[in-house]
Amino acid sequence: MCMERASCREDFEVGIICALSLEYNAVSYLFDEFWDEDGDQYGRAAGDPNNYTTGRMGHYSVVLALLPHMGKANAASAAASMRASYSGLRLVILVGICGAVPYSWGSEILLGDVVISKTVIQYDLGRQYGDQFIHKDTIDDSIGRLNKDIHNLINIFETDRGLDWLEKRAVYFLQQIHNKVARTKRRTKYDYPGASNDKLFEPTYRHKHHVSPDCICRHCASDKDPVCEVALGSSCADLGCDEKHLVTRERLFARHYDHDVHELAIHLGAVASGDKVVKSAVYRDKIARETGVIAFEMEGAGVWDEVPSFVVKGVCDYADSHKHKGWQNFAAATAASVSKAILERYIRTDKAMKPPVGADEYDRRDGGSRNASATPIPRPNVGAMTEQDPRLMEERHIDGPFNATFSNSGPGDQFNAPGGTQNISRGNGNQFPGATFHGPVQFG
Ligand SMILES: [Zn+2]
Ligand SMILES: [Zn+2]
Numbered sequence: 001m002c003m004e005r006a007s008c009r010e011d012f013e014v015g016i017i018c019a020l021s022l023e024y025n026a027v028s029y030l031f032d033e034f035w036d037e038d039g040d041q042y043g044r045a046a047g048d049p050n051n052y053t054t055g056r057m058g059h060y061s062v063v064l065a066l067l068p069h070m071g072k073a074n075a076a077s078a079a080a081s082m083r084a085s086y087s088g089l090r091l092v093i094l095v096g097i098c099g100a101v102p103y104s105w106g107s108e109i110l111l112g113d114v115v116i117s118k119t120v121i122q123y124d125l126g127r128q129y130g131d132q133f134i135h136k137d138t139i140d141d142s143i144g145r146l147n148k149d150i151h152n153l154i155n156i157f158e159t160d161r162g163l164d165w166l167e168k169r170a171v172y173f174l175q176q177i178h179n180k181v182a183r184t185k186r187r188t189k190y191d192y193p194g195a196s197n198d199k200l201f202e203p204t205y206r207h208k209h210h211v212s213p214d215c216i217c218r219h220c221a222s223d224k225d226p227v228c229e230v231a232l233g234s235s236c237a238d239l240g241c242d243e244k245h246l247v248t249r250e251r252l253f254a255r256h257y258d259h260d261v262h263e264l265a266i267h268l269g270a271v272a273s274g275d276k277v278v279k280s281a282v283y284r285d286k287i288a289r290e291t292g293v294i295a296f297e298m299e300g301a302g303v304w305d306e307v308p309s310f311v312v313k314g315v316c317d318y319a320d321s322h323k324h325k326g327w328q329n330f331a332a333a334t335a336a337s338v339s340k341a342i343l344e345r346y347i348r349t350d351k352a353m354k355p356p357v358g359a360d361e362y363d364r365r366d367g368g369s370r371n372a373s374a375t376p377i378p379r380p381n382v383g384a385m386t387e388q389d390p391r392l393m394e395e396r397h398i399d400g401p402f403n404a405t406f407s408n409s410g411p412g413d414q415f416n417a418p419g420g421t422q423n424i425s426r427g428n429g430n431q432f433p434g435a436t437f438h439g440p441v442q443f444g
């Protein structure tokens with residue numbers, strides 16, 4: 001098990017990247033322990049400017065990096081440096097906040113919901129023609145394909161049971177954040193802002209001076225007309241944005257009797273990643289129609305190119321002109337909670353094993369054959385290891401014959417020893433050391 005402190009950088013399998021300090025804050029509350037309380041223990045590779053926070057989240061050693069600035073290029077260079085320093089990373093999650101497409105593929109997305117990327121689309125890549133913009137949006141050019149490991153992880157959450165579990169577990173971790181801040185000066189920081197503050201205006205209804213008749217806002221009718229600078233930085237209430245133009249949200253309406261109760265919902269889909277902050281409902285809906293994205297953010301494409309990664313972002317606005325920062329902390333907390341829950345479903349992979357002392361002798365005596373019937377050194381049943389490519393065998397390091405972690409798959413009883421605890425799983429099929437399932441589990 002990885003409950004013990006990672007001994008070196010190579011021991012870290014999971015990385016988290018945040019673009020904003022408010023995102024970093026929420027993630028920090030979900031670390032079970034920090035390993036840098038007495039200063040950094042792990043160092044970094046030459047040329048890596050990143051600042052890292054290290055610790056344990058669940059049963060994973062996690063390295064957390066906060067980007068110096070937003071945007072794709074910063075994210076890409078930080079992720080490349082992270083990979084250079086932490087070469088054992090198998091999974092990097094970009095955790096934070098995003099703007100959502102409020103109605104996607106028949107389902108509503110509300111503020112505080114969380115989006116998980118099945119793919120990342122660089123929607124601002126493409127060719128601008130006189131009359132139209134053609135997206136470079138096929139899998140092979142601007143869209144990143146999930147690596148197999150991450151695809152399999154996320155696939156589970158596309159099942160009803162997997163998603164229900166994830167939502168329930170995320171609520172548990174959200175409560176953990178609330179508990180941690182409960183007795184501090186930040187006790188209200190992660191409170192649910194309330195359904196009455198989740199306002200979605202009609203896409204063509206602009207955020208501008210509706211009541212003050214003497215500025216350029218007066219002439220603003222369509223999405224292309226100018227709006228004054230003051231309006232851009234003002235709240236809907238100050239400008240007089242009329243709530244008659246709000247869109248009814250079925251999910252909020254359905255629980256109108258209890259506006260202060262939050263129901264965490266998670267959506268999987270394509271996420272748009274670009275260097276522009278989207279503040280236009282018309283543009284948002286146009287990109288959503290053309291590419292099928294359900295959310296907008298700014299770092300995914302950069303990280304995606306460099307490390308095996310995906311995006312988990314809480315919805316803090318609808319990428320329209322009325323957006324404001326009131327939901328950012330809460331959205332960051334829901335995203336952090338979902339990320340920690342996802343990690344619980346990330347099955348640990350056996351560590352490479354060192355040959356036992358005397359292994360050379362063993363190899364000589366049985367002529368290098370793994371199928372020799374006489375075994376001079378007692379070994380646990382290594383099952384499928386005998387079917388491994390011999391080159392892989394050489395790379396394995398076994399600390400001692402019984403201190404090994406291994407598993408096998410196929411018919412019959414399975415033997416595994418995660419962290420040195422020996423288990424036998426009865427029955428047929430693949431076995432999953434280190435994971436506990438209740439009831440039937442469907443792997444799609
Ligand atoms: Zn361990
Ligand atoms: Zn104005």
Ligand SMILES: [Zn+2]
Pocket residue numbers: 206207208235236237239241321322
């Ligand atoms: Zn407004």
